[in-house]
Amino acid sequence: MNDTGESAKKKIKRPPAERTAQRDPERTRAAILEAATQEFAENGMGGARVDAIAERAGTNKRMLYHYFGDKEQLYLRVLEEAYVSIRTAERALNIGTRSPEEGIGELALFTWRYFLQHPEFLSLLGTENLHRARWLRQSVRLKELHSHLIGELSQVLEEGKKAGVFIESADPLHVYLTIASLGYFYLSNQYTLSTIFGRDLITPGNLDAWERHIVHVTLASIKR
Amino acid sequence: MNDTGESAKKKIKRPPAERTAQRDPERTRAAILEAATQEFAENGMGGARVDAIAERAGTNKRMLYHYFGDKEQLYLRVLEEAYVSIRTAERALNIGTRSPEEGIGELALFTWRYFLQHPEFLSLLGTENLHRARWLRQSVRLKELHSHLIGELSQVLEEGKKAGVFIESADPLHVYLTIASLGYFYLSNQYTLSTIFGRDLITPGNLDAWERHIVHVTLASIKR
DNA sequence: CGAGCCGGTAACTAAACAGTTACTTGATGG
DNA sequence: CCATCAAGTAACTGTTTAGTTACCGGCTCG
Known part of the structure; x- marks a missing residue:
């Protein structure tokens, strides 16, 4: 059938092998x-x-x-990259350079807007938690990335306590978790929430209202 | 080989077919x-x-x-059942029978403890949102289940506003989302959070502290 | 200048999976 | 006592999927 069968030993259909662009x-x-x-x-x-x-x-x-x-190593790479991205952007905020109240407000705004612009980050977190951090636990690159955040936040809170604007019981981890909670849940669960409450949560008006709400709640929970 | 081959037409290995318990x-x-x-x-x-x-x-x-x-219908059934369970338990709370402040506190406590005791509910929500509520949207049973919650919450807030203990801008959906956010995020993301912050969030002491934090934050955000 | 390596292609393989089918068992009512 | 039907079993099927292999072609360096 094939008239150009010069190499009889290994004859496999030889495709044009395309132009190897660059x-x-x-x-x-x-x-x-x-x-x-x-x-x-x-x-x-x-x-x-x-x-x-x-x-x-x-x-x-x-x-x-x-x-x-393999697939698992690729996935871990994706996850690590996502964490590095948000922590890098966050670090550039330098929340310590403003007044304590402005600093916390800035962090809340930044976190919300980052979540809003990076839905894939929220998804990846959800997936990883479904698997109980099975892959993230194996990562060695990420431990020290986060102590900086808590350290900086801790300084701002201390400053605010000394100035008498924050309550003594304000805890850095709790403050960060509060900010992250309010942003994460609203966005990651927007589909079921919009469905059960019959209200589209993602309209510009609603997003704006929730942004203001996050800042309001965060500050209300730590102000004296 | 088989000596009892009386039915030659369809001969398939006939297993003992086990005792059919009941x-x-x-x-x-x-x-x-x-x-x-x-x-x-x-x-x-x-x-x-x-x-x-x-x-x-x-x-x-x-x-x-x-x-x-099939698999999809079974999944939807599981999801519907999960929603019915939490809304039924929630309804039995009757948050309107206490003072407004106690009512909101009760709802926050209930939600947190329900999430804590039903991790499978949080997982299912996460999965469904990953798929943008693809299956939940098809459910007809769930729309009216949730208007009751918002209605009751709305009444409690109005009462509190009249009594002068809550601020005028307090919104029922926002209040519920605040409570749910703080509980959901802490629990559903506990694995990545514990890993990156190097602190086990699920110890009894930490759970207790977060429970108190949720009530504190919720009330601080709506009290005058 | 040609051997071999690096970046790339496509077809193949073994396992896993959702869904189906052929068949069995026992209870019930006529 | 037999016809029927509901409850249940296990083997099979076609497809999808992660991972592999055989092969290609241009660039570089001895």
């Missing part, structure tokens, strides 16, 4: 990471498809396994 | 629902295995498909 390992790596972030965020660890990630990245599975080992 | 359709149905709740809560919609549900329930896939149609 080789760019860095770009390919970054594209896989970006595609994986989207895929894991949309479908969770169990629901994400390796083929889908490769296709989204405009490459193929071979490269994905070449750069990242 | 037939109890209701029990089987309930067992499947309970097993499915656990499996979906632990593994999400994509990660849950139909075989695993059948095994957990002490039955088999045939019965599961017989009673519930």
Whole structure:
């Protein structure tokens, strides 16, 4: 049938092998990471498809396994990158340079707006917690990333207590968890909430009201 | 080989077919629902295995498909049941019978403790939101279940405003979302939070402190 | 200048999975 | 005592999926 069978030993259909546009390992790596972030965020660890990630990245599975080992290591990489991004942006805030009250307000606003602009981060957190931090626990890069946040927040609170504007019982971890709670729940659960309460929570008006609410609640809970 | 081959037409290995303990359709149905709740809560919609549900329930896939149609319908049933349970328990609180301040405090305590005792409910909410309420949206049973909650909460707030203990801007949906946020985030994200902050959030002492914090924050945000 | 390596492709494989089918058992009513 | 039906079992099927393998082609360096 095939008239050009010169190599009889191993004859496998030889495809045109396409034009290899340009080789760019860095770009390919970054594209896989970006595609994986989207895929894991949309479908969770169990629901994400390796083929889908490769296709989204405009490459193929071979490269994905070449750069990242396997699905689990790729997932952990995505998760670490997401944490590094938010903590880096947060650090640039320098909440200690304003008055204590403004500092806390700034942190609340930043956190809310970051969550709003990075829904994939919230999704990844949800997925990782469904699995009881199974992968995050293995990460060695992330422990020290967070002590800085608590340290800075602690300083601002102490300053406020000395100035007499914050109550003595204000605790840095509690303050951060309060801010994160109010932002996270509203956004990550917006779909079920909008459904059961028959009210679209994501309209600009409602988002704005909730932003003001977060700042109000956070400050009301620590002001003397 | 087989010496008792009297029926030559259809000869398939005939297993002993075990002792059929007792037939109890209701029990089987309930067992499947309970097993499915656990499996979906632990593994999400994509990660849950139909075989695993059948095994957990002490039955088999045939019965599961017989009673519930398919995996998606079973999942929706589990989700609906979870909502009905919490709203039913909540309704029994009758927060309107106490003083407004006590009423809100009661609701906050109840919500926190219910979340604490029903981690599977939080998991299911997380899973459903990952999928943008794809299945919940199809449910017709759940819309009216929630208007009652907001109505009752609204009454309590009005009463408090008249009595001069609550601020005028207090909004029933915002108050409920505040309570739910603080409970949900702390528990559902406990694994990543404990990991990144290097502090076990689930010890009795920490749980107790957060319970008091929720009541404090909720009331501080609406008191005049 | 050619050997081998690096970036890349596509087809293949073994396992897992949702859903189906063929069949069994025992209770009930005629 | 037999026809029927509900409850239940287990093996099978077609598809999907993570991971692998065989192969390709241009660049670099000895």
